[in-house]
Amino acid sequence: MSHLASTGSLAHETVDRSHWRQRVARPAPDVDLDAAEAAAGTMLAALGLPVDSDDMLETPRRLVAAYAEMLTVPDFDLTTFANSAGYDELVLVQDIPVRSLCEHHLLPFVGVAHVGYLPDDRILGLSKFARLVDFFARRAQTQERLTTQIADHLQERLAPVGVGVVIEAEHSCMSLRGARAEGARTVTSTLRGALREDPSSRAEFLALTRGGTR
Ligand SMILES: Nc1nc2c(ncn2[C@@H]2O[C@H](COP(=O)(O)OP(=O)(O)OP(=O)(O)O)[C@@H](O)[C@H]2O)c(=O)[nH]1
Numbered sequence: 009m010s011h012l013a014s015t016g017s018l019a020h021e022t023v024d025r026s027h028w029r030q031r032v033a034r035p036a037p038d039v040d041l042d043a044a045e046a047a048a049g050t051m052l053a054a055l056g057l058p059v060d061s062d063d064m065l066e067t068p069r070r071l072v073a074a075y076a077e078m079l080t081v082p083d084f085d086l087t088t089f090a091n092s093a094g095y096d097e098l099v100l101v102q103d104i105p106v107r108s109l110c111e112h113h114l115l116p117f118v119g120v121a122h123v124g125y126l127p128d129d130r131i132l133g134l135s136k137f138a139r140l141v142d143f144f145a146r147r148a149q150t151q152e153r154l155t156t157q158i159a160d161h162l163q164e165r166l167a168p169v170g171v172g173v174v175i176e177a178e179h180s181c182m183s184l185r186g187a188r189a190e191g192a193r194t195v196t197s198t199l200r201g202a203l204r205e206d207p208s209s210r211a212e213f214l215a216l217t218r219g220g221t222r
């Protein structure tokens with residue numbers, strides 16, 4: 009049964025659950041999707057939503073599947089290569105998509121990351137920048153912690169001369185509700201090694217990442 013065919017007027021009991029569970033790639037052992045679905049149904053009912061109606065019968069399941077998907081940390085191993093060319097200038101990947109959930113409201117914050125380093129003996133495969141960002145983003149986060157974790161992981165595993173991470177993001181908890189500051193962007197940066205200590209390296213990195221590519 010397709011996922012779409014399982015919605016609408018079909019009885020709850022007839023839904024094939026294996027499909028959506030497969031989409032939640034290897035949830036952590038302490039994830040209990042059944043308990044989460046029951047709790048989501050209770051919460052939505054308590055908020056006055058008609059969760060027993062045909063149209064919303066599947067909503068607790070979808071809500072839980074959506075959160076489980078956004079909170080499932082992907083497999084990731086930061087493979088590195090020998091710096092055989094002896095490249096010693098900045099490597100910078102800009103505008104890496106960031107999708108995370110703020111730990112205060114569990115609402116999305118969305119934006120871009122700029123991740124760079126000054127190589128020493130090892131270099132990084134380019135796809136690993138985006139994988140590294142996603143690895144730390146798919147958790148309940150603050151933007152500050154996310155920025156620091158990415159920089160510290162690179163510093164530990166790659167042992168480069170310097171590391172810099174800038175994240176620019178819009179927090180929906182601040183734009184769709186609450187302060188309703190739509191369009192406000194939060195910028196965070198973590199610099200390590202020469203990108204923090206050496207004024208010209210620091211200036212080069214910050215000039216290249218200021219305002220991203222927009
Ligand atoms: N420093 C930081 N704050 C965040 C982040 N994401 C959300 N917040 C803030 O977390 C704070 C939580 O504040 P509280 O006063 O406890 O919650 P609240 O009553 O919902 O606050 P308002 O959003 O002002 O309505 C808010 O100011 C959010 O803007 C983040 O990544 N970093």
Ligand SMILES: [Zn+2]
Nearest residue numbers: 110112113181
């Ligand atoms: Zn929030």
